[in-house]
Amino acid sequence: AQSVTQPDIHITVSEGASLELRCNYSYGATPYLFWYVQSPGQGLQLLLKYFSGDTLVQGIKGFEAEFKRSQSSFNLRKPSVHWSDAAEYFCAVGPRGSGYALNFGKGTSLLVTP
Amino acid sequence: EPEVTQTPSHQVTQMGQEVILRCVPISNHLYFYWYRQILGQKVEFLVSFYNNEISEKSEIFDDQFSVERPDGSNFTLKIRSTKLEDSAMYFCASSKRGGNQPQHFGDGTRLSIL
Numbered sequence: 146a147q148s149v150t151q152p153d154i155h156i157t158v159s160e161g162a163s164l165e166l167r168c169n170y171s172y173g174a175t176p177y178l179f180w181y182v183q184s185p186g187q188g189l190q191l192l193l194k195y196f197s198g199d200t201l202v203q204g205i206k207g208f209e210a211e212f213k214r215s216q217s218s219f220n221l222r223k224p225s226v227h228w229s230d231a232a233e234y235f236c237a238v239g240p241r242g243s244g245y246a247l248n249f250g251k252g253t254s255l256l257v258t259p
Numbered sequence: 260e261p262e263v264t265q266t267p268s269h270q271v272t273q274m275g276q277e278v279i280l281r282c283v284p285i286s287n288h289l290y291f292y293w294y295r296q297i298l299g300q301k302v303e304f305l306v307s308f309y310n311n312e313i314s315e316k317s318e319i320f321d322d323q324f325s326v327e328r329p330d331g332s333n334f335t336l337k338i339r340s341t342k343l344e345d346s347a348m349y350f351c352a353s354s355k356r357g358g359n360q361p362q363h364f365g366d367g368t369r370l371s372i373l
């Protein structure tokens with residue numbers, strides 16, 4: 146069955162420290178890959194996406210993600226976290242070919258400490 | 260930057276009543292979607308809509324649900340005879356095309372069924 150896994154429910158990092166949020170997927174073929182962020186009371190904002198080509202993709206707010214086919218992973222990274230990055234982060238995958246439904250992971254809640 | 264807008268932000272309804280959630284997608288987008296997020300759970304796909312018809316729907320989207328694009332700007336989700344388990348955050352999204360085009364989300368409508 147198709148699935149998206151975000152192993153970490155909560156992550157706490159100090160401001161200025163580096164961050165890596167994990168995402169693994171199980172799909173028949175490499176899907177389209179996305180990371181979204183949700184701040185409290187807000188909607189889902191697209192951080193970055195991977196469709197093809199360069200496996201390291203850059204997004205907004207200083208985030209990047211690396212697609213690793215061999216590991217079926219699409220981990221999100223940021224070299225130096227800011228307090229304003231505290232939010233819920235969702236990995237999502239979309240099928241290639243027919244269908245447009247995004248399949249979301251359960252999310253990782255990021256807490257940033259001073 | 261254009262955005263998806265949803266109204267109301269919070270809707271409280273008695274069980275068994277009908278509710279209509281409203282969305283204004285981004286103006287040049289052609290594909291429209293509804294997702295929901297039950298408290299503490301993942302974001303789940305409900306339905307996608309293109310060219311005035313449903314293009315895809317999930318198992319959740321049963322006969323209780325319907326979608327409509329009543330005019331050139333609005334996209335609505337109707338829930339007939341609401342149940343307690345319909346309580347959730349409902350997100351509208353839109354994209355320029357399907358497939359690899361990113362979906363842009365609104366801030367959501369929190370639906371509370373009493």
